[in-house]
Amino acid sequence: MDPGPASAADAYDQGARVRREVLGDGPAESADAVTGDxxxxxxRYAWGGVWARPGLDRRSRSLVTLTALTAGGHLDDLAAHTRAALRNGLTPEEIEETLLHTAVYCGVPAASAAFSVARRVISEESGPGAAGA
Known part of the structure; x- marks a missing residue:
């Protein structure tokens, strides 16, 4: 159920909090005169609106996000969201199964590229051998 409209400041603050919780305290992309808006x-909308909704838990949102980023070929974002998926409780095996599933629906080349990114990130986060490295 939608809790109703929040003030603009509340949506921004909630979004910034959710983003930090999901992606960690790493450096955020810096806004400037061109990218500030x-x-x-x-x-406000991705983190304070969609990611903050109660309808899916963060593990489920991570599964969907990994799939969508694979489908779109957004490998830089896939690296950050693979880290987030681990933080949100997914295991390396669940990430592998997710990417294997994407091969059927998004294509083998997209899944292959995603596996390369995921292998690197999981190795960095979990140590060598964690992703079959």
Whole structure:
């Protein structure tokens, strides 16, 4: 159930909090005169709106996000969201199964590229051998 409209400041603050919880405290992309409105939009609507909704848990949102990023070929974002998926409780095996499943629906080349990114990230986060490295 939608809790109703929140103030713009509340949506931004909630989005910034959710983003930090999901992606960690790593450096956020810096906003400037050209990208400031875009970063504000993403913080309010993607993080403060969609990721903050109660309908799916963060593990499920990570599964969907990994699939969507694979389908779109967004490998830079896939690396960050693979880290987030681990933080959200997915195991390396669940990430592998997710990417294997994407091969059927998104294509083998897309899944192959995603596996390369995921293998690197999981190795960095979990140590060598964690992703079959």
């Amino acid at each position: 875009f970063h504000d939009f993403v913080t």
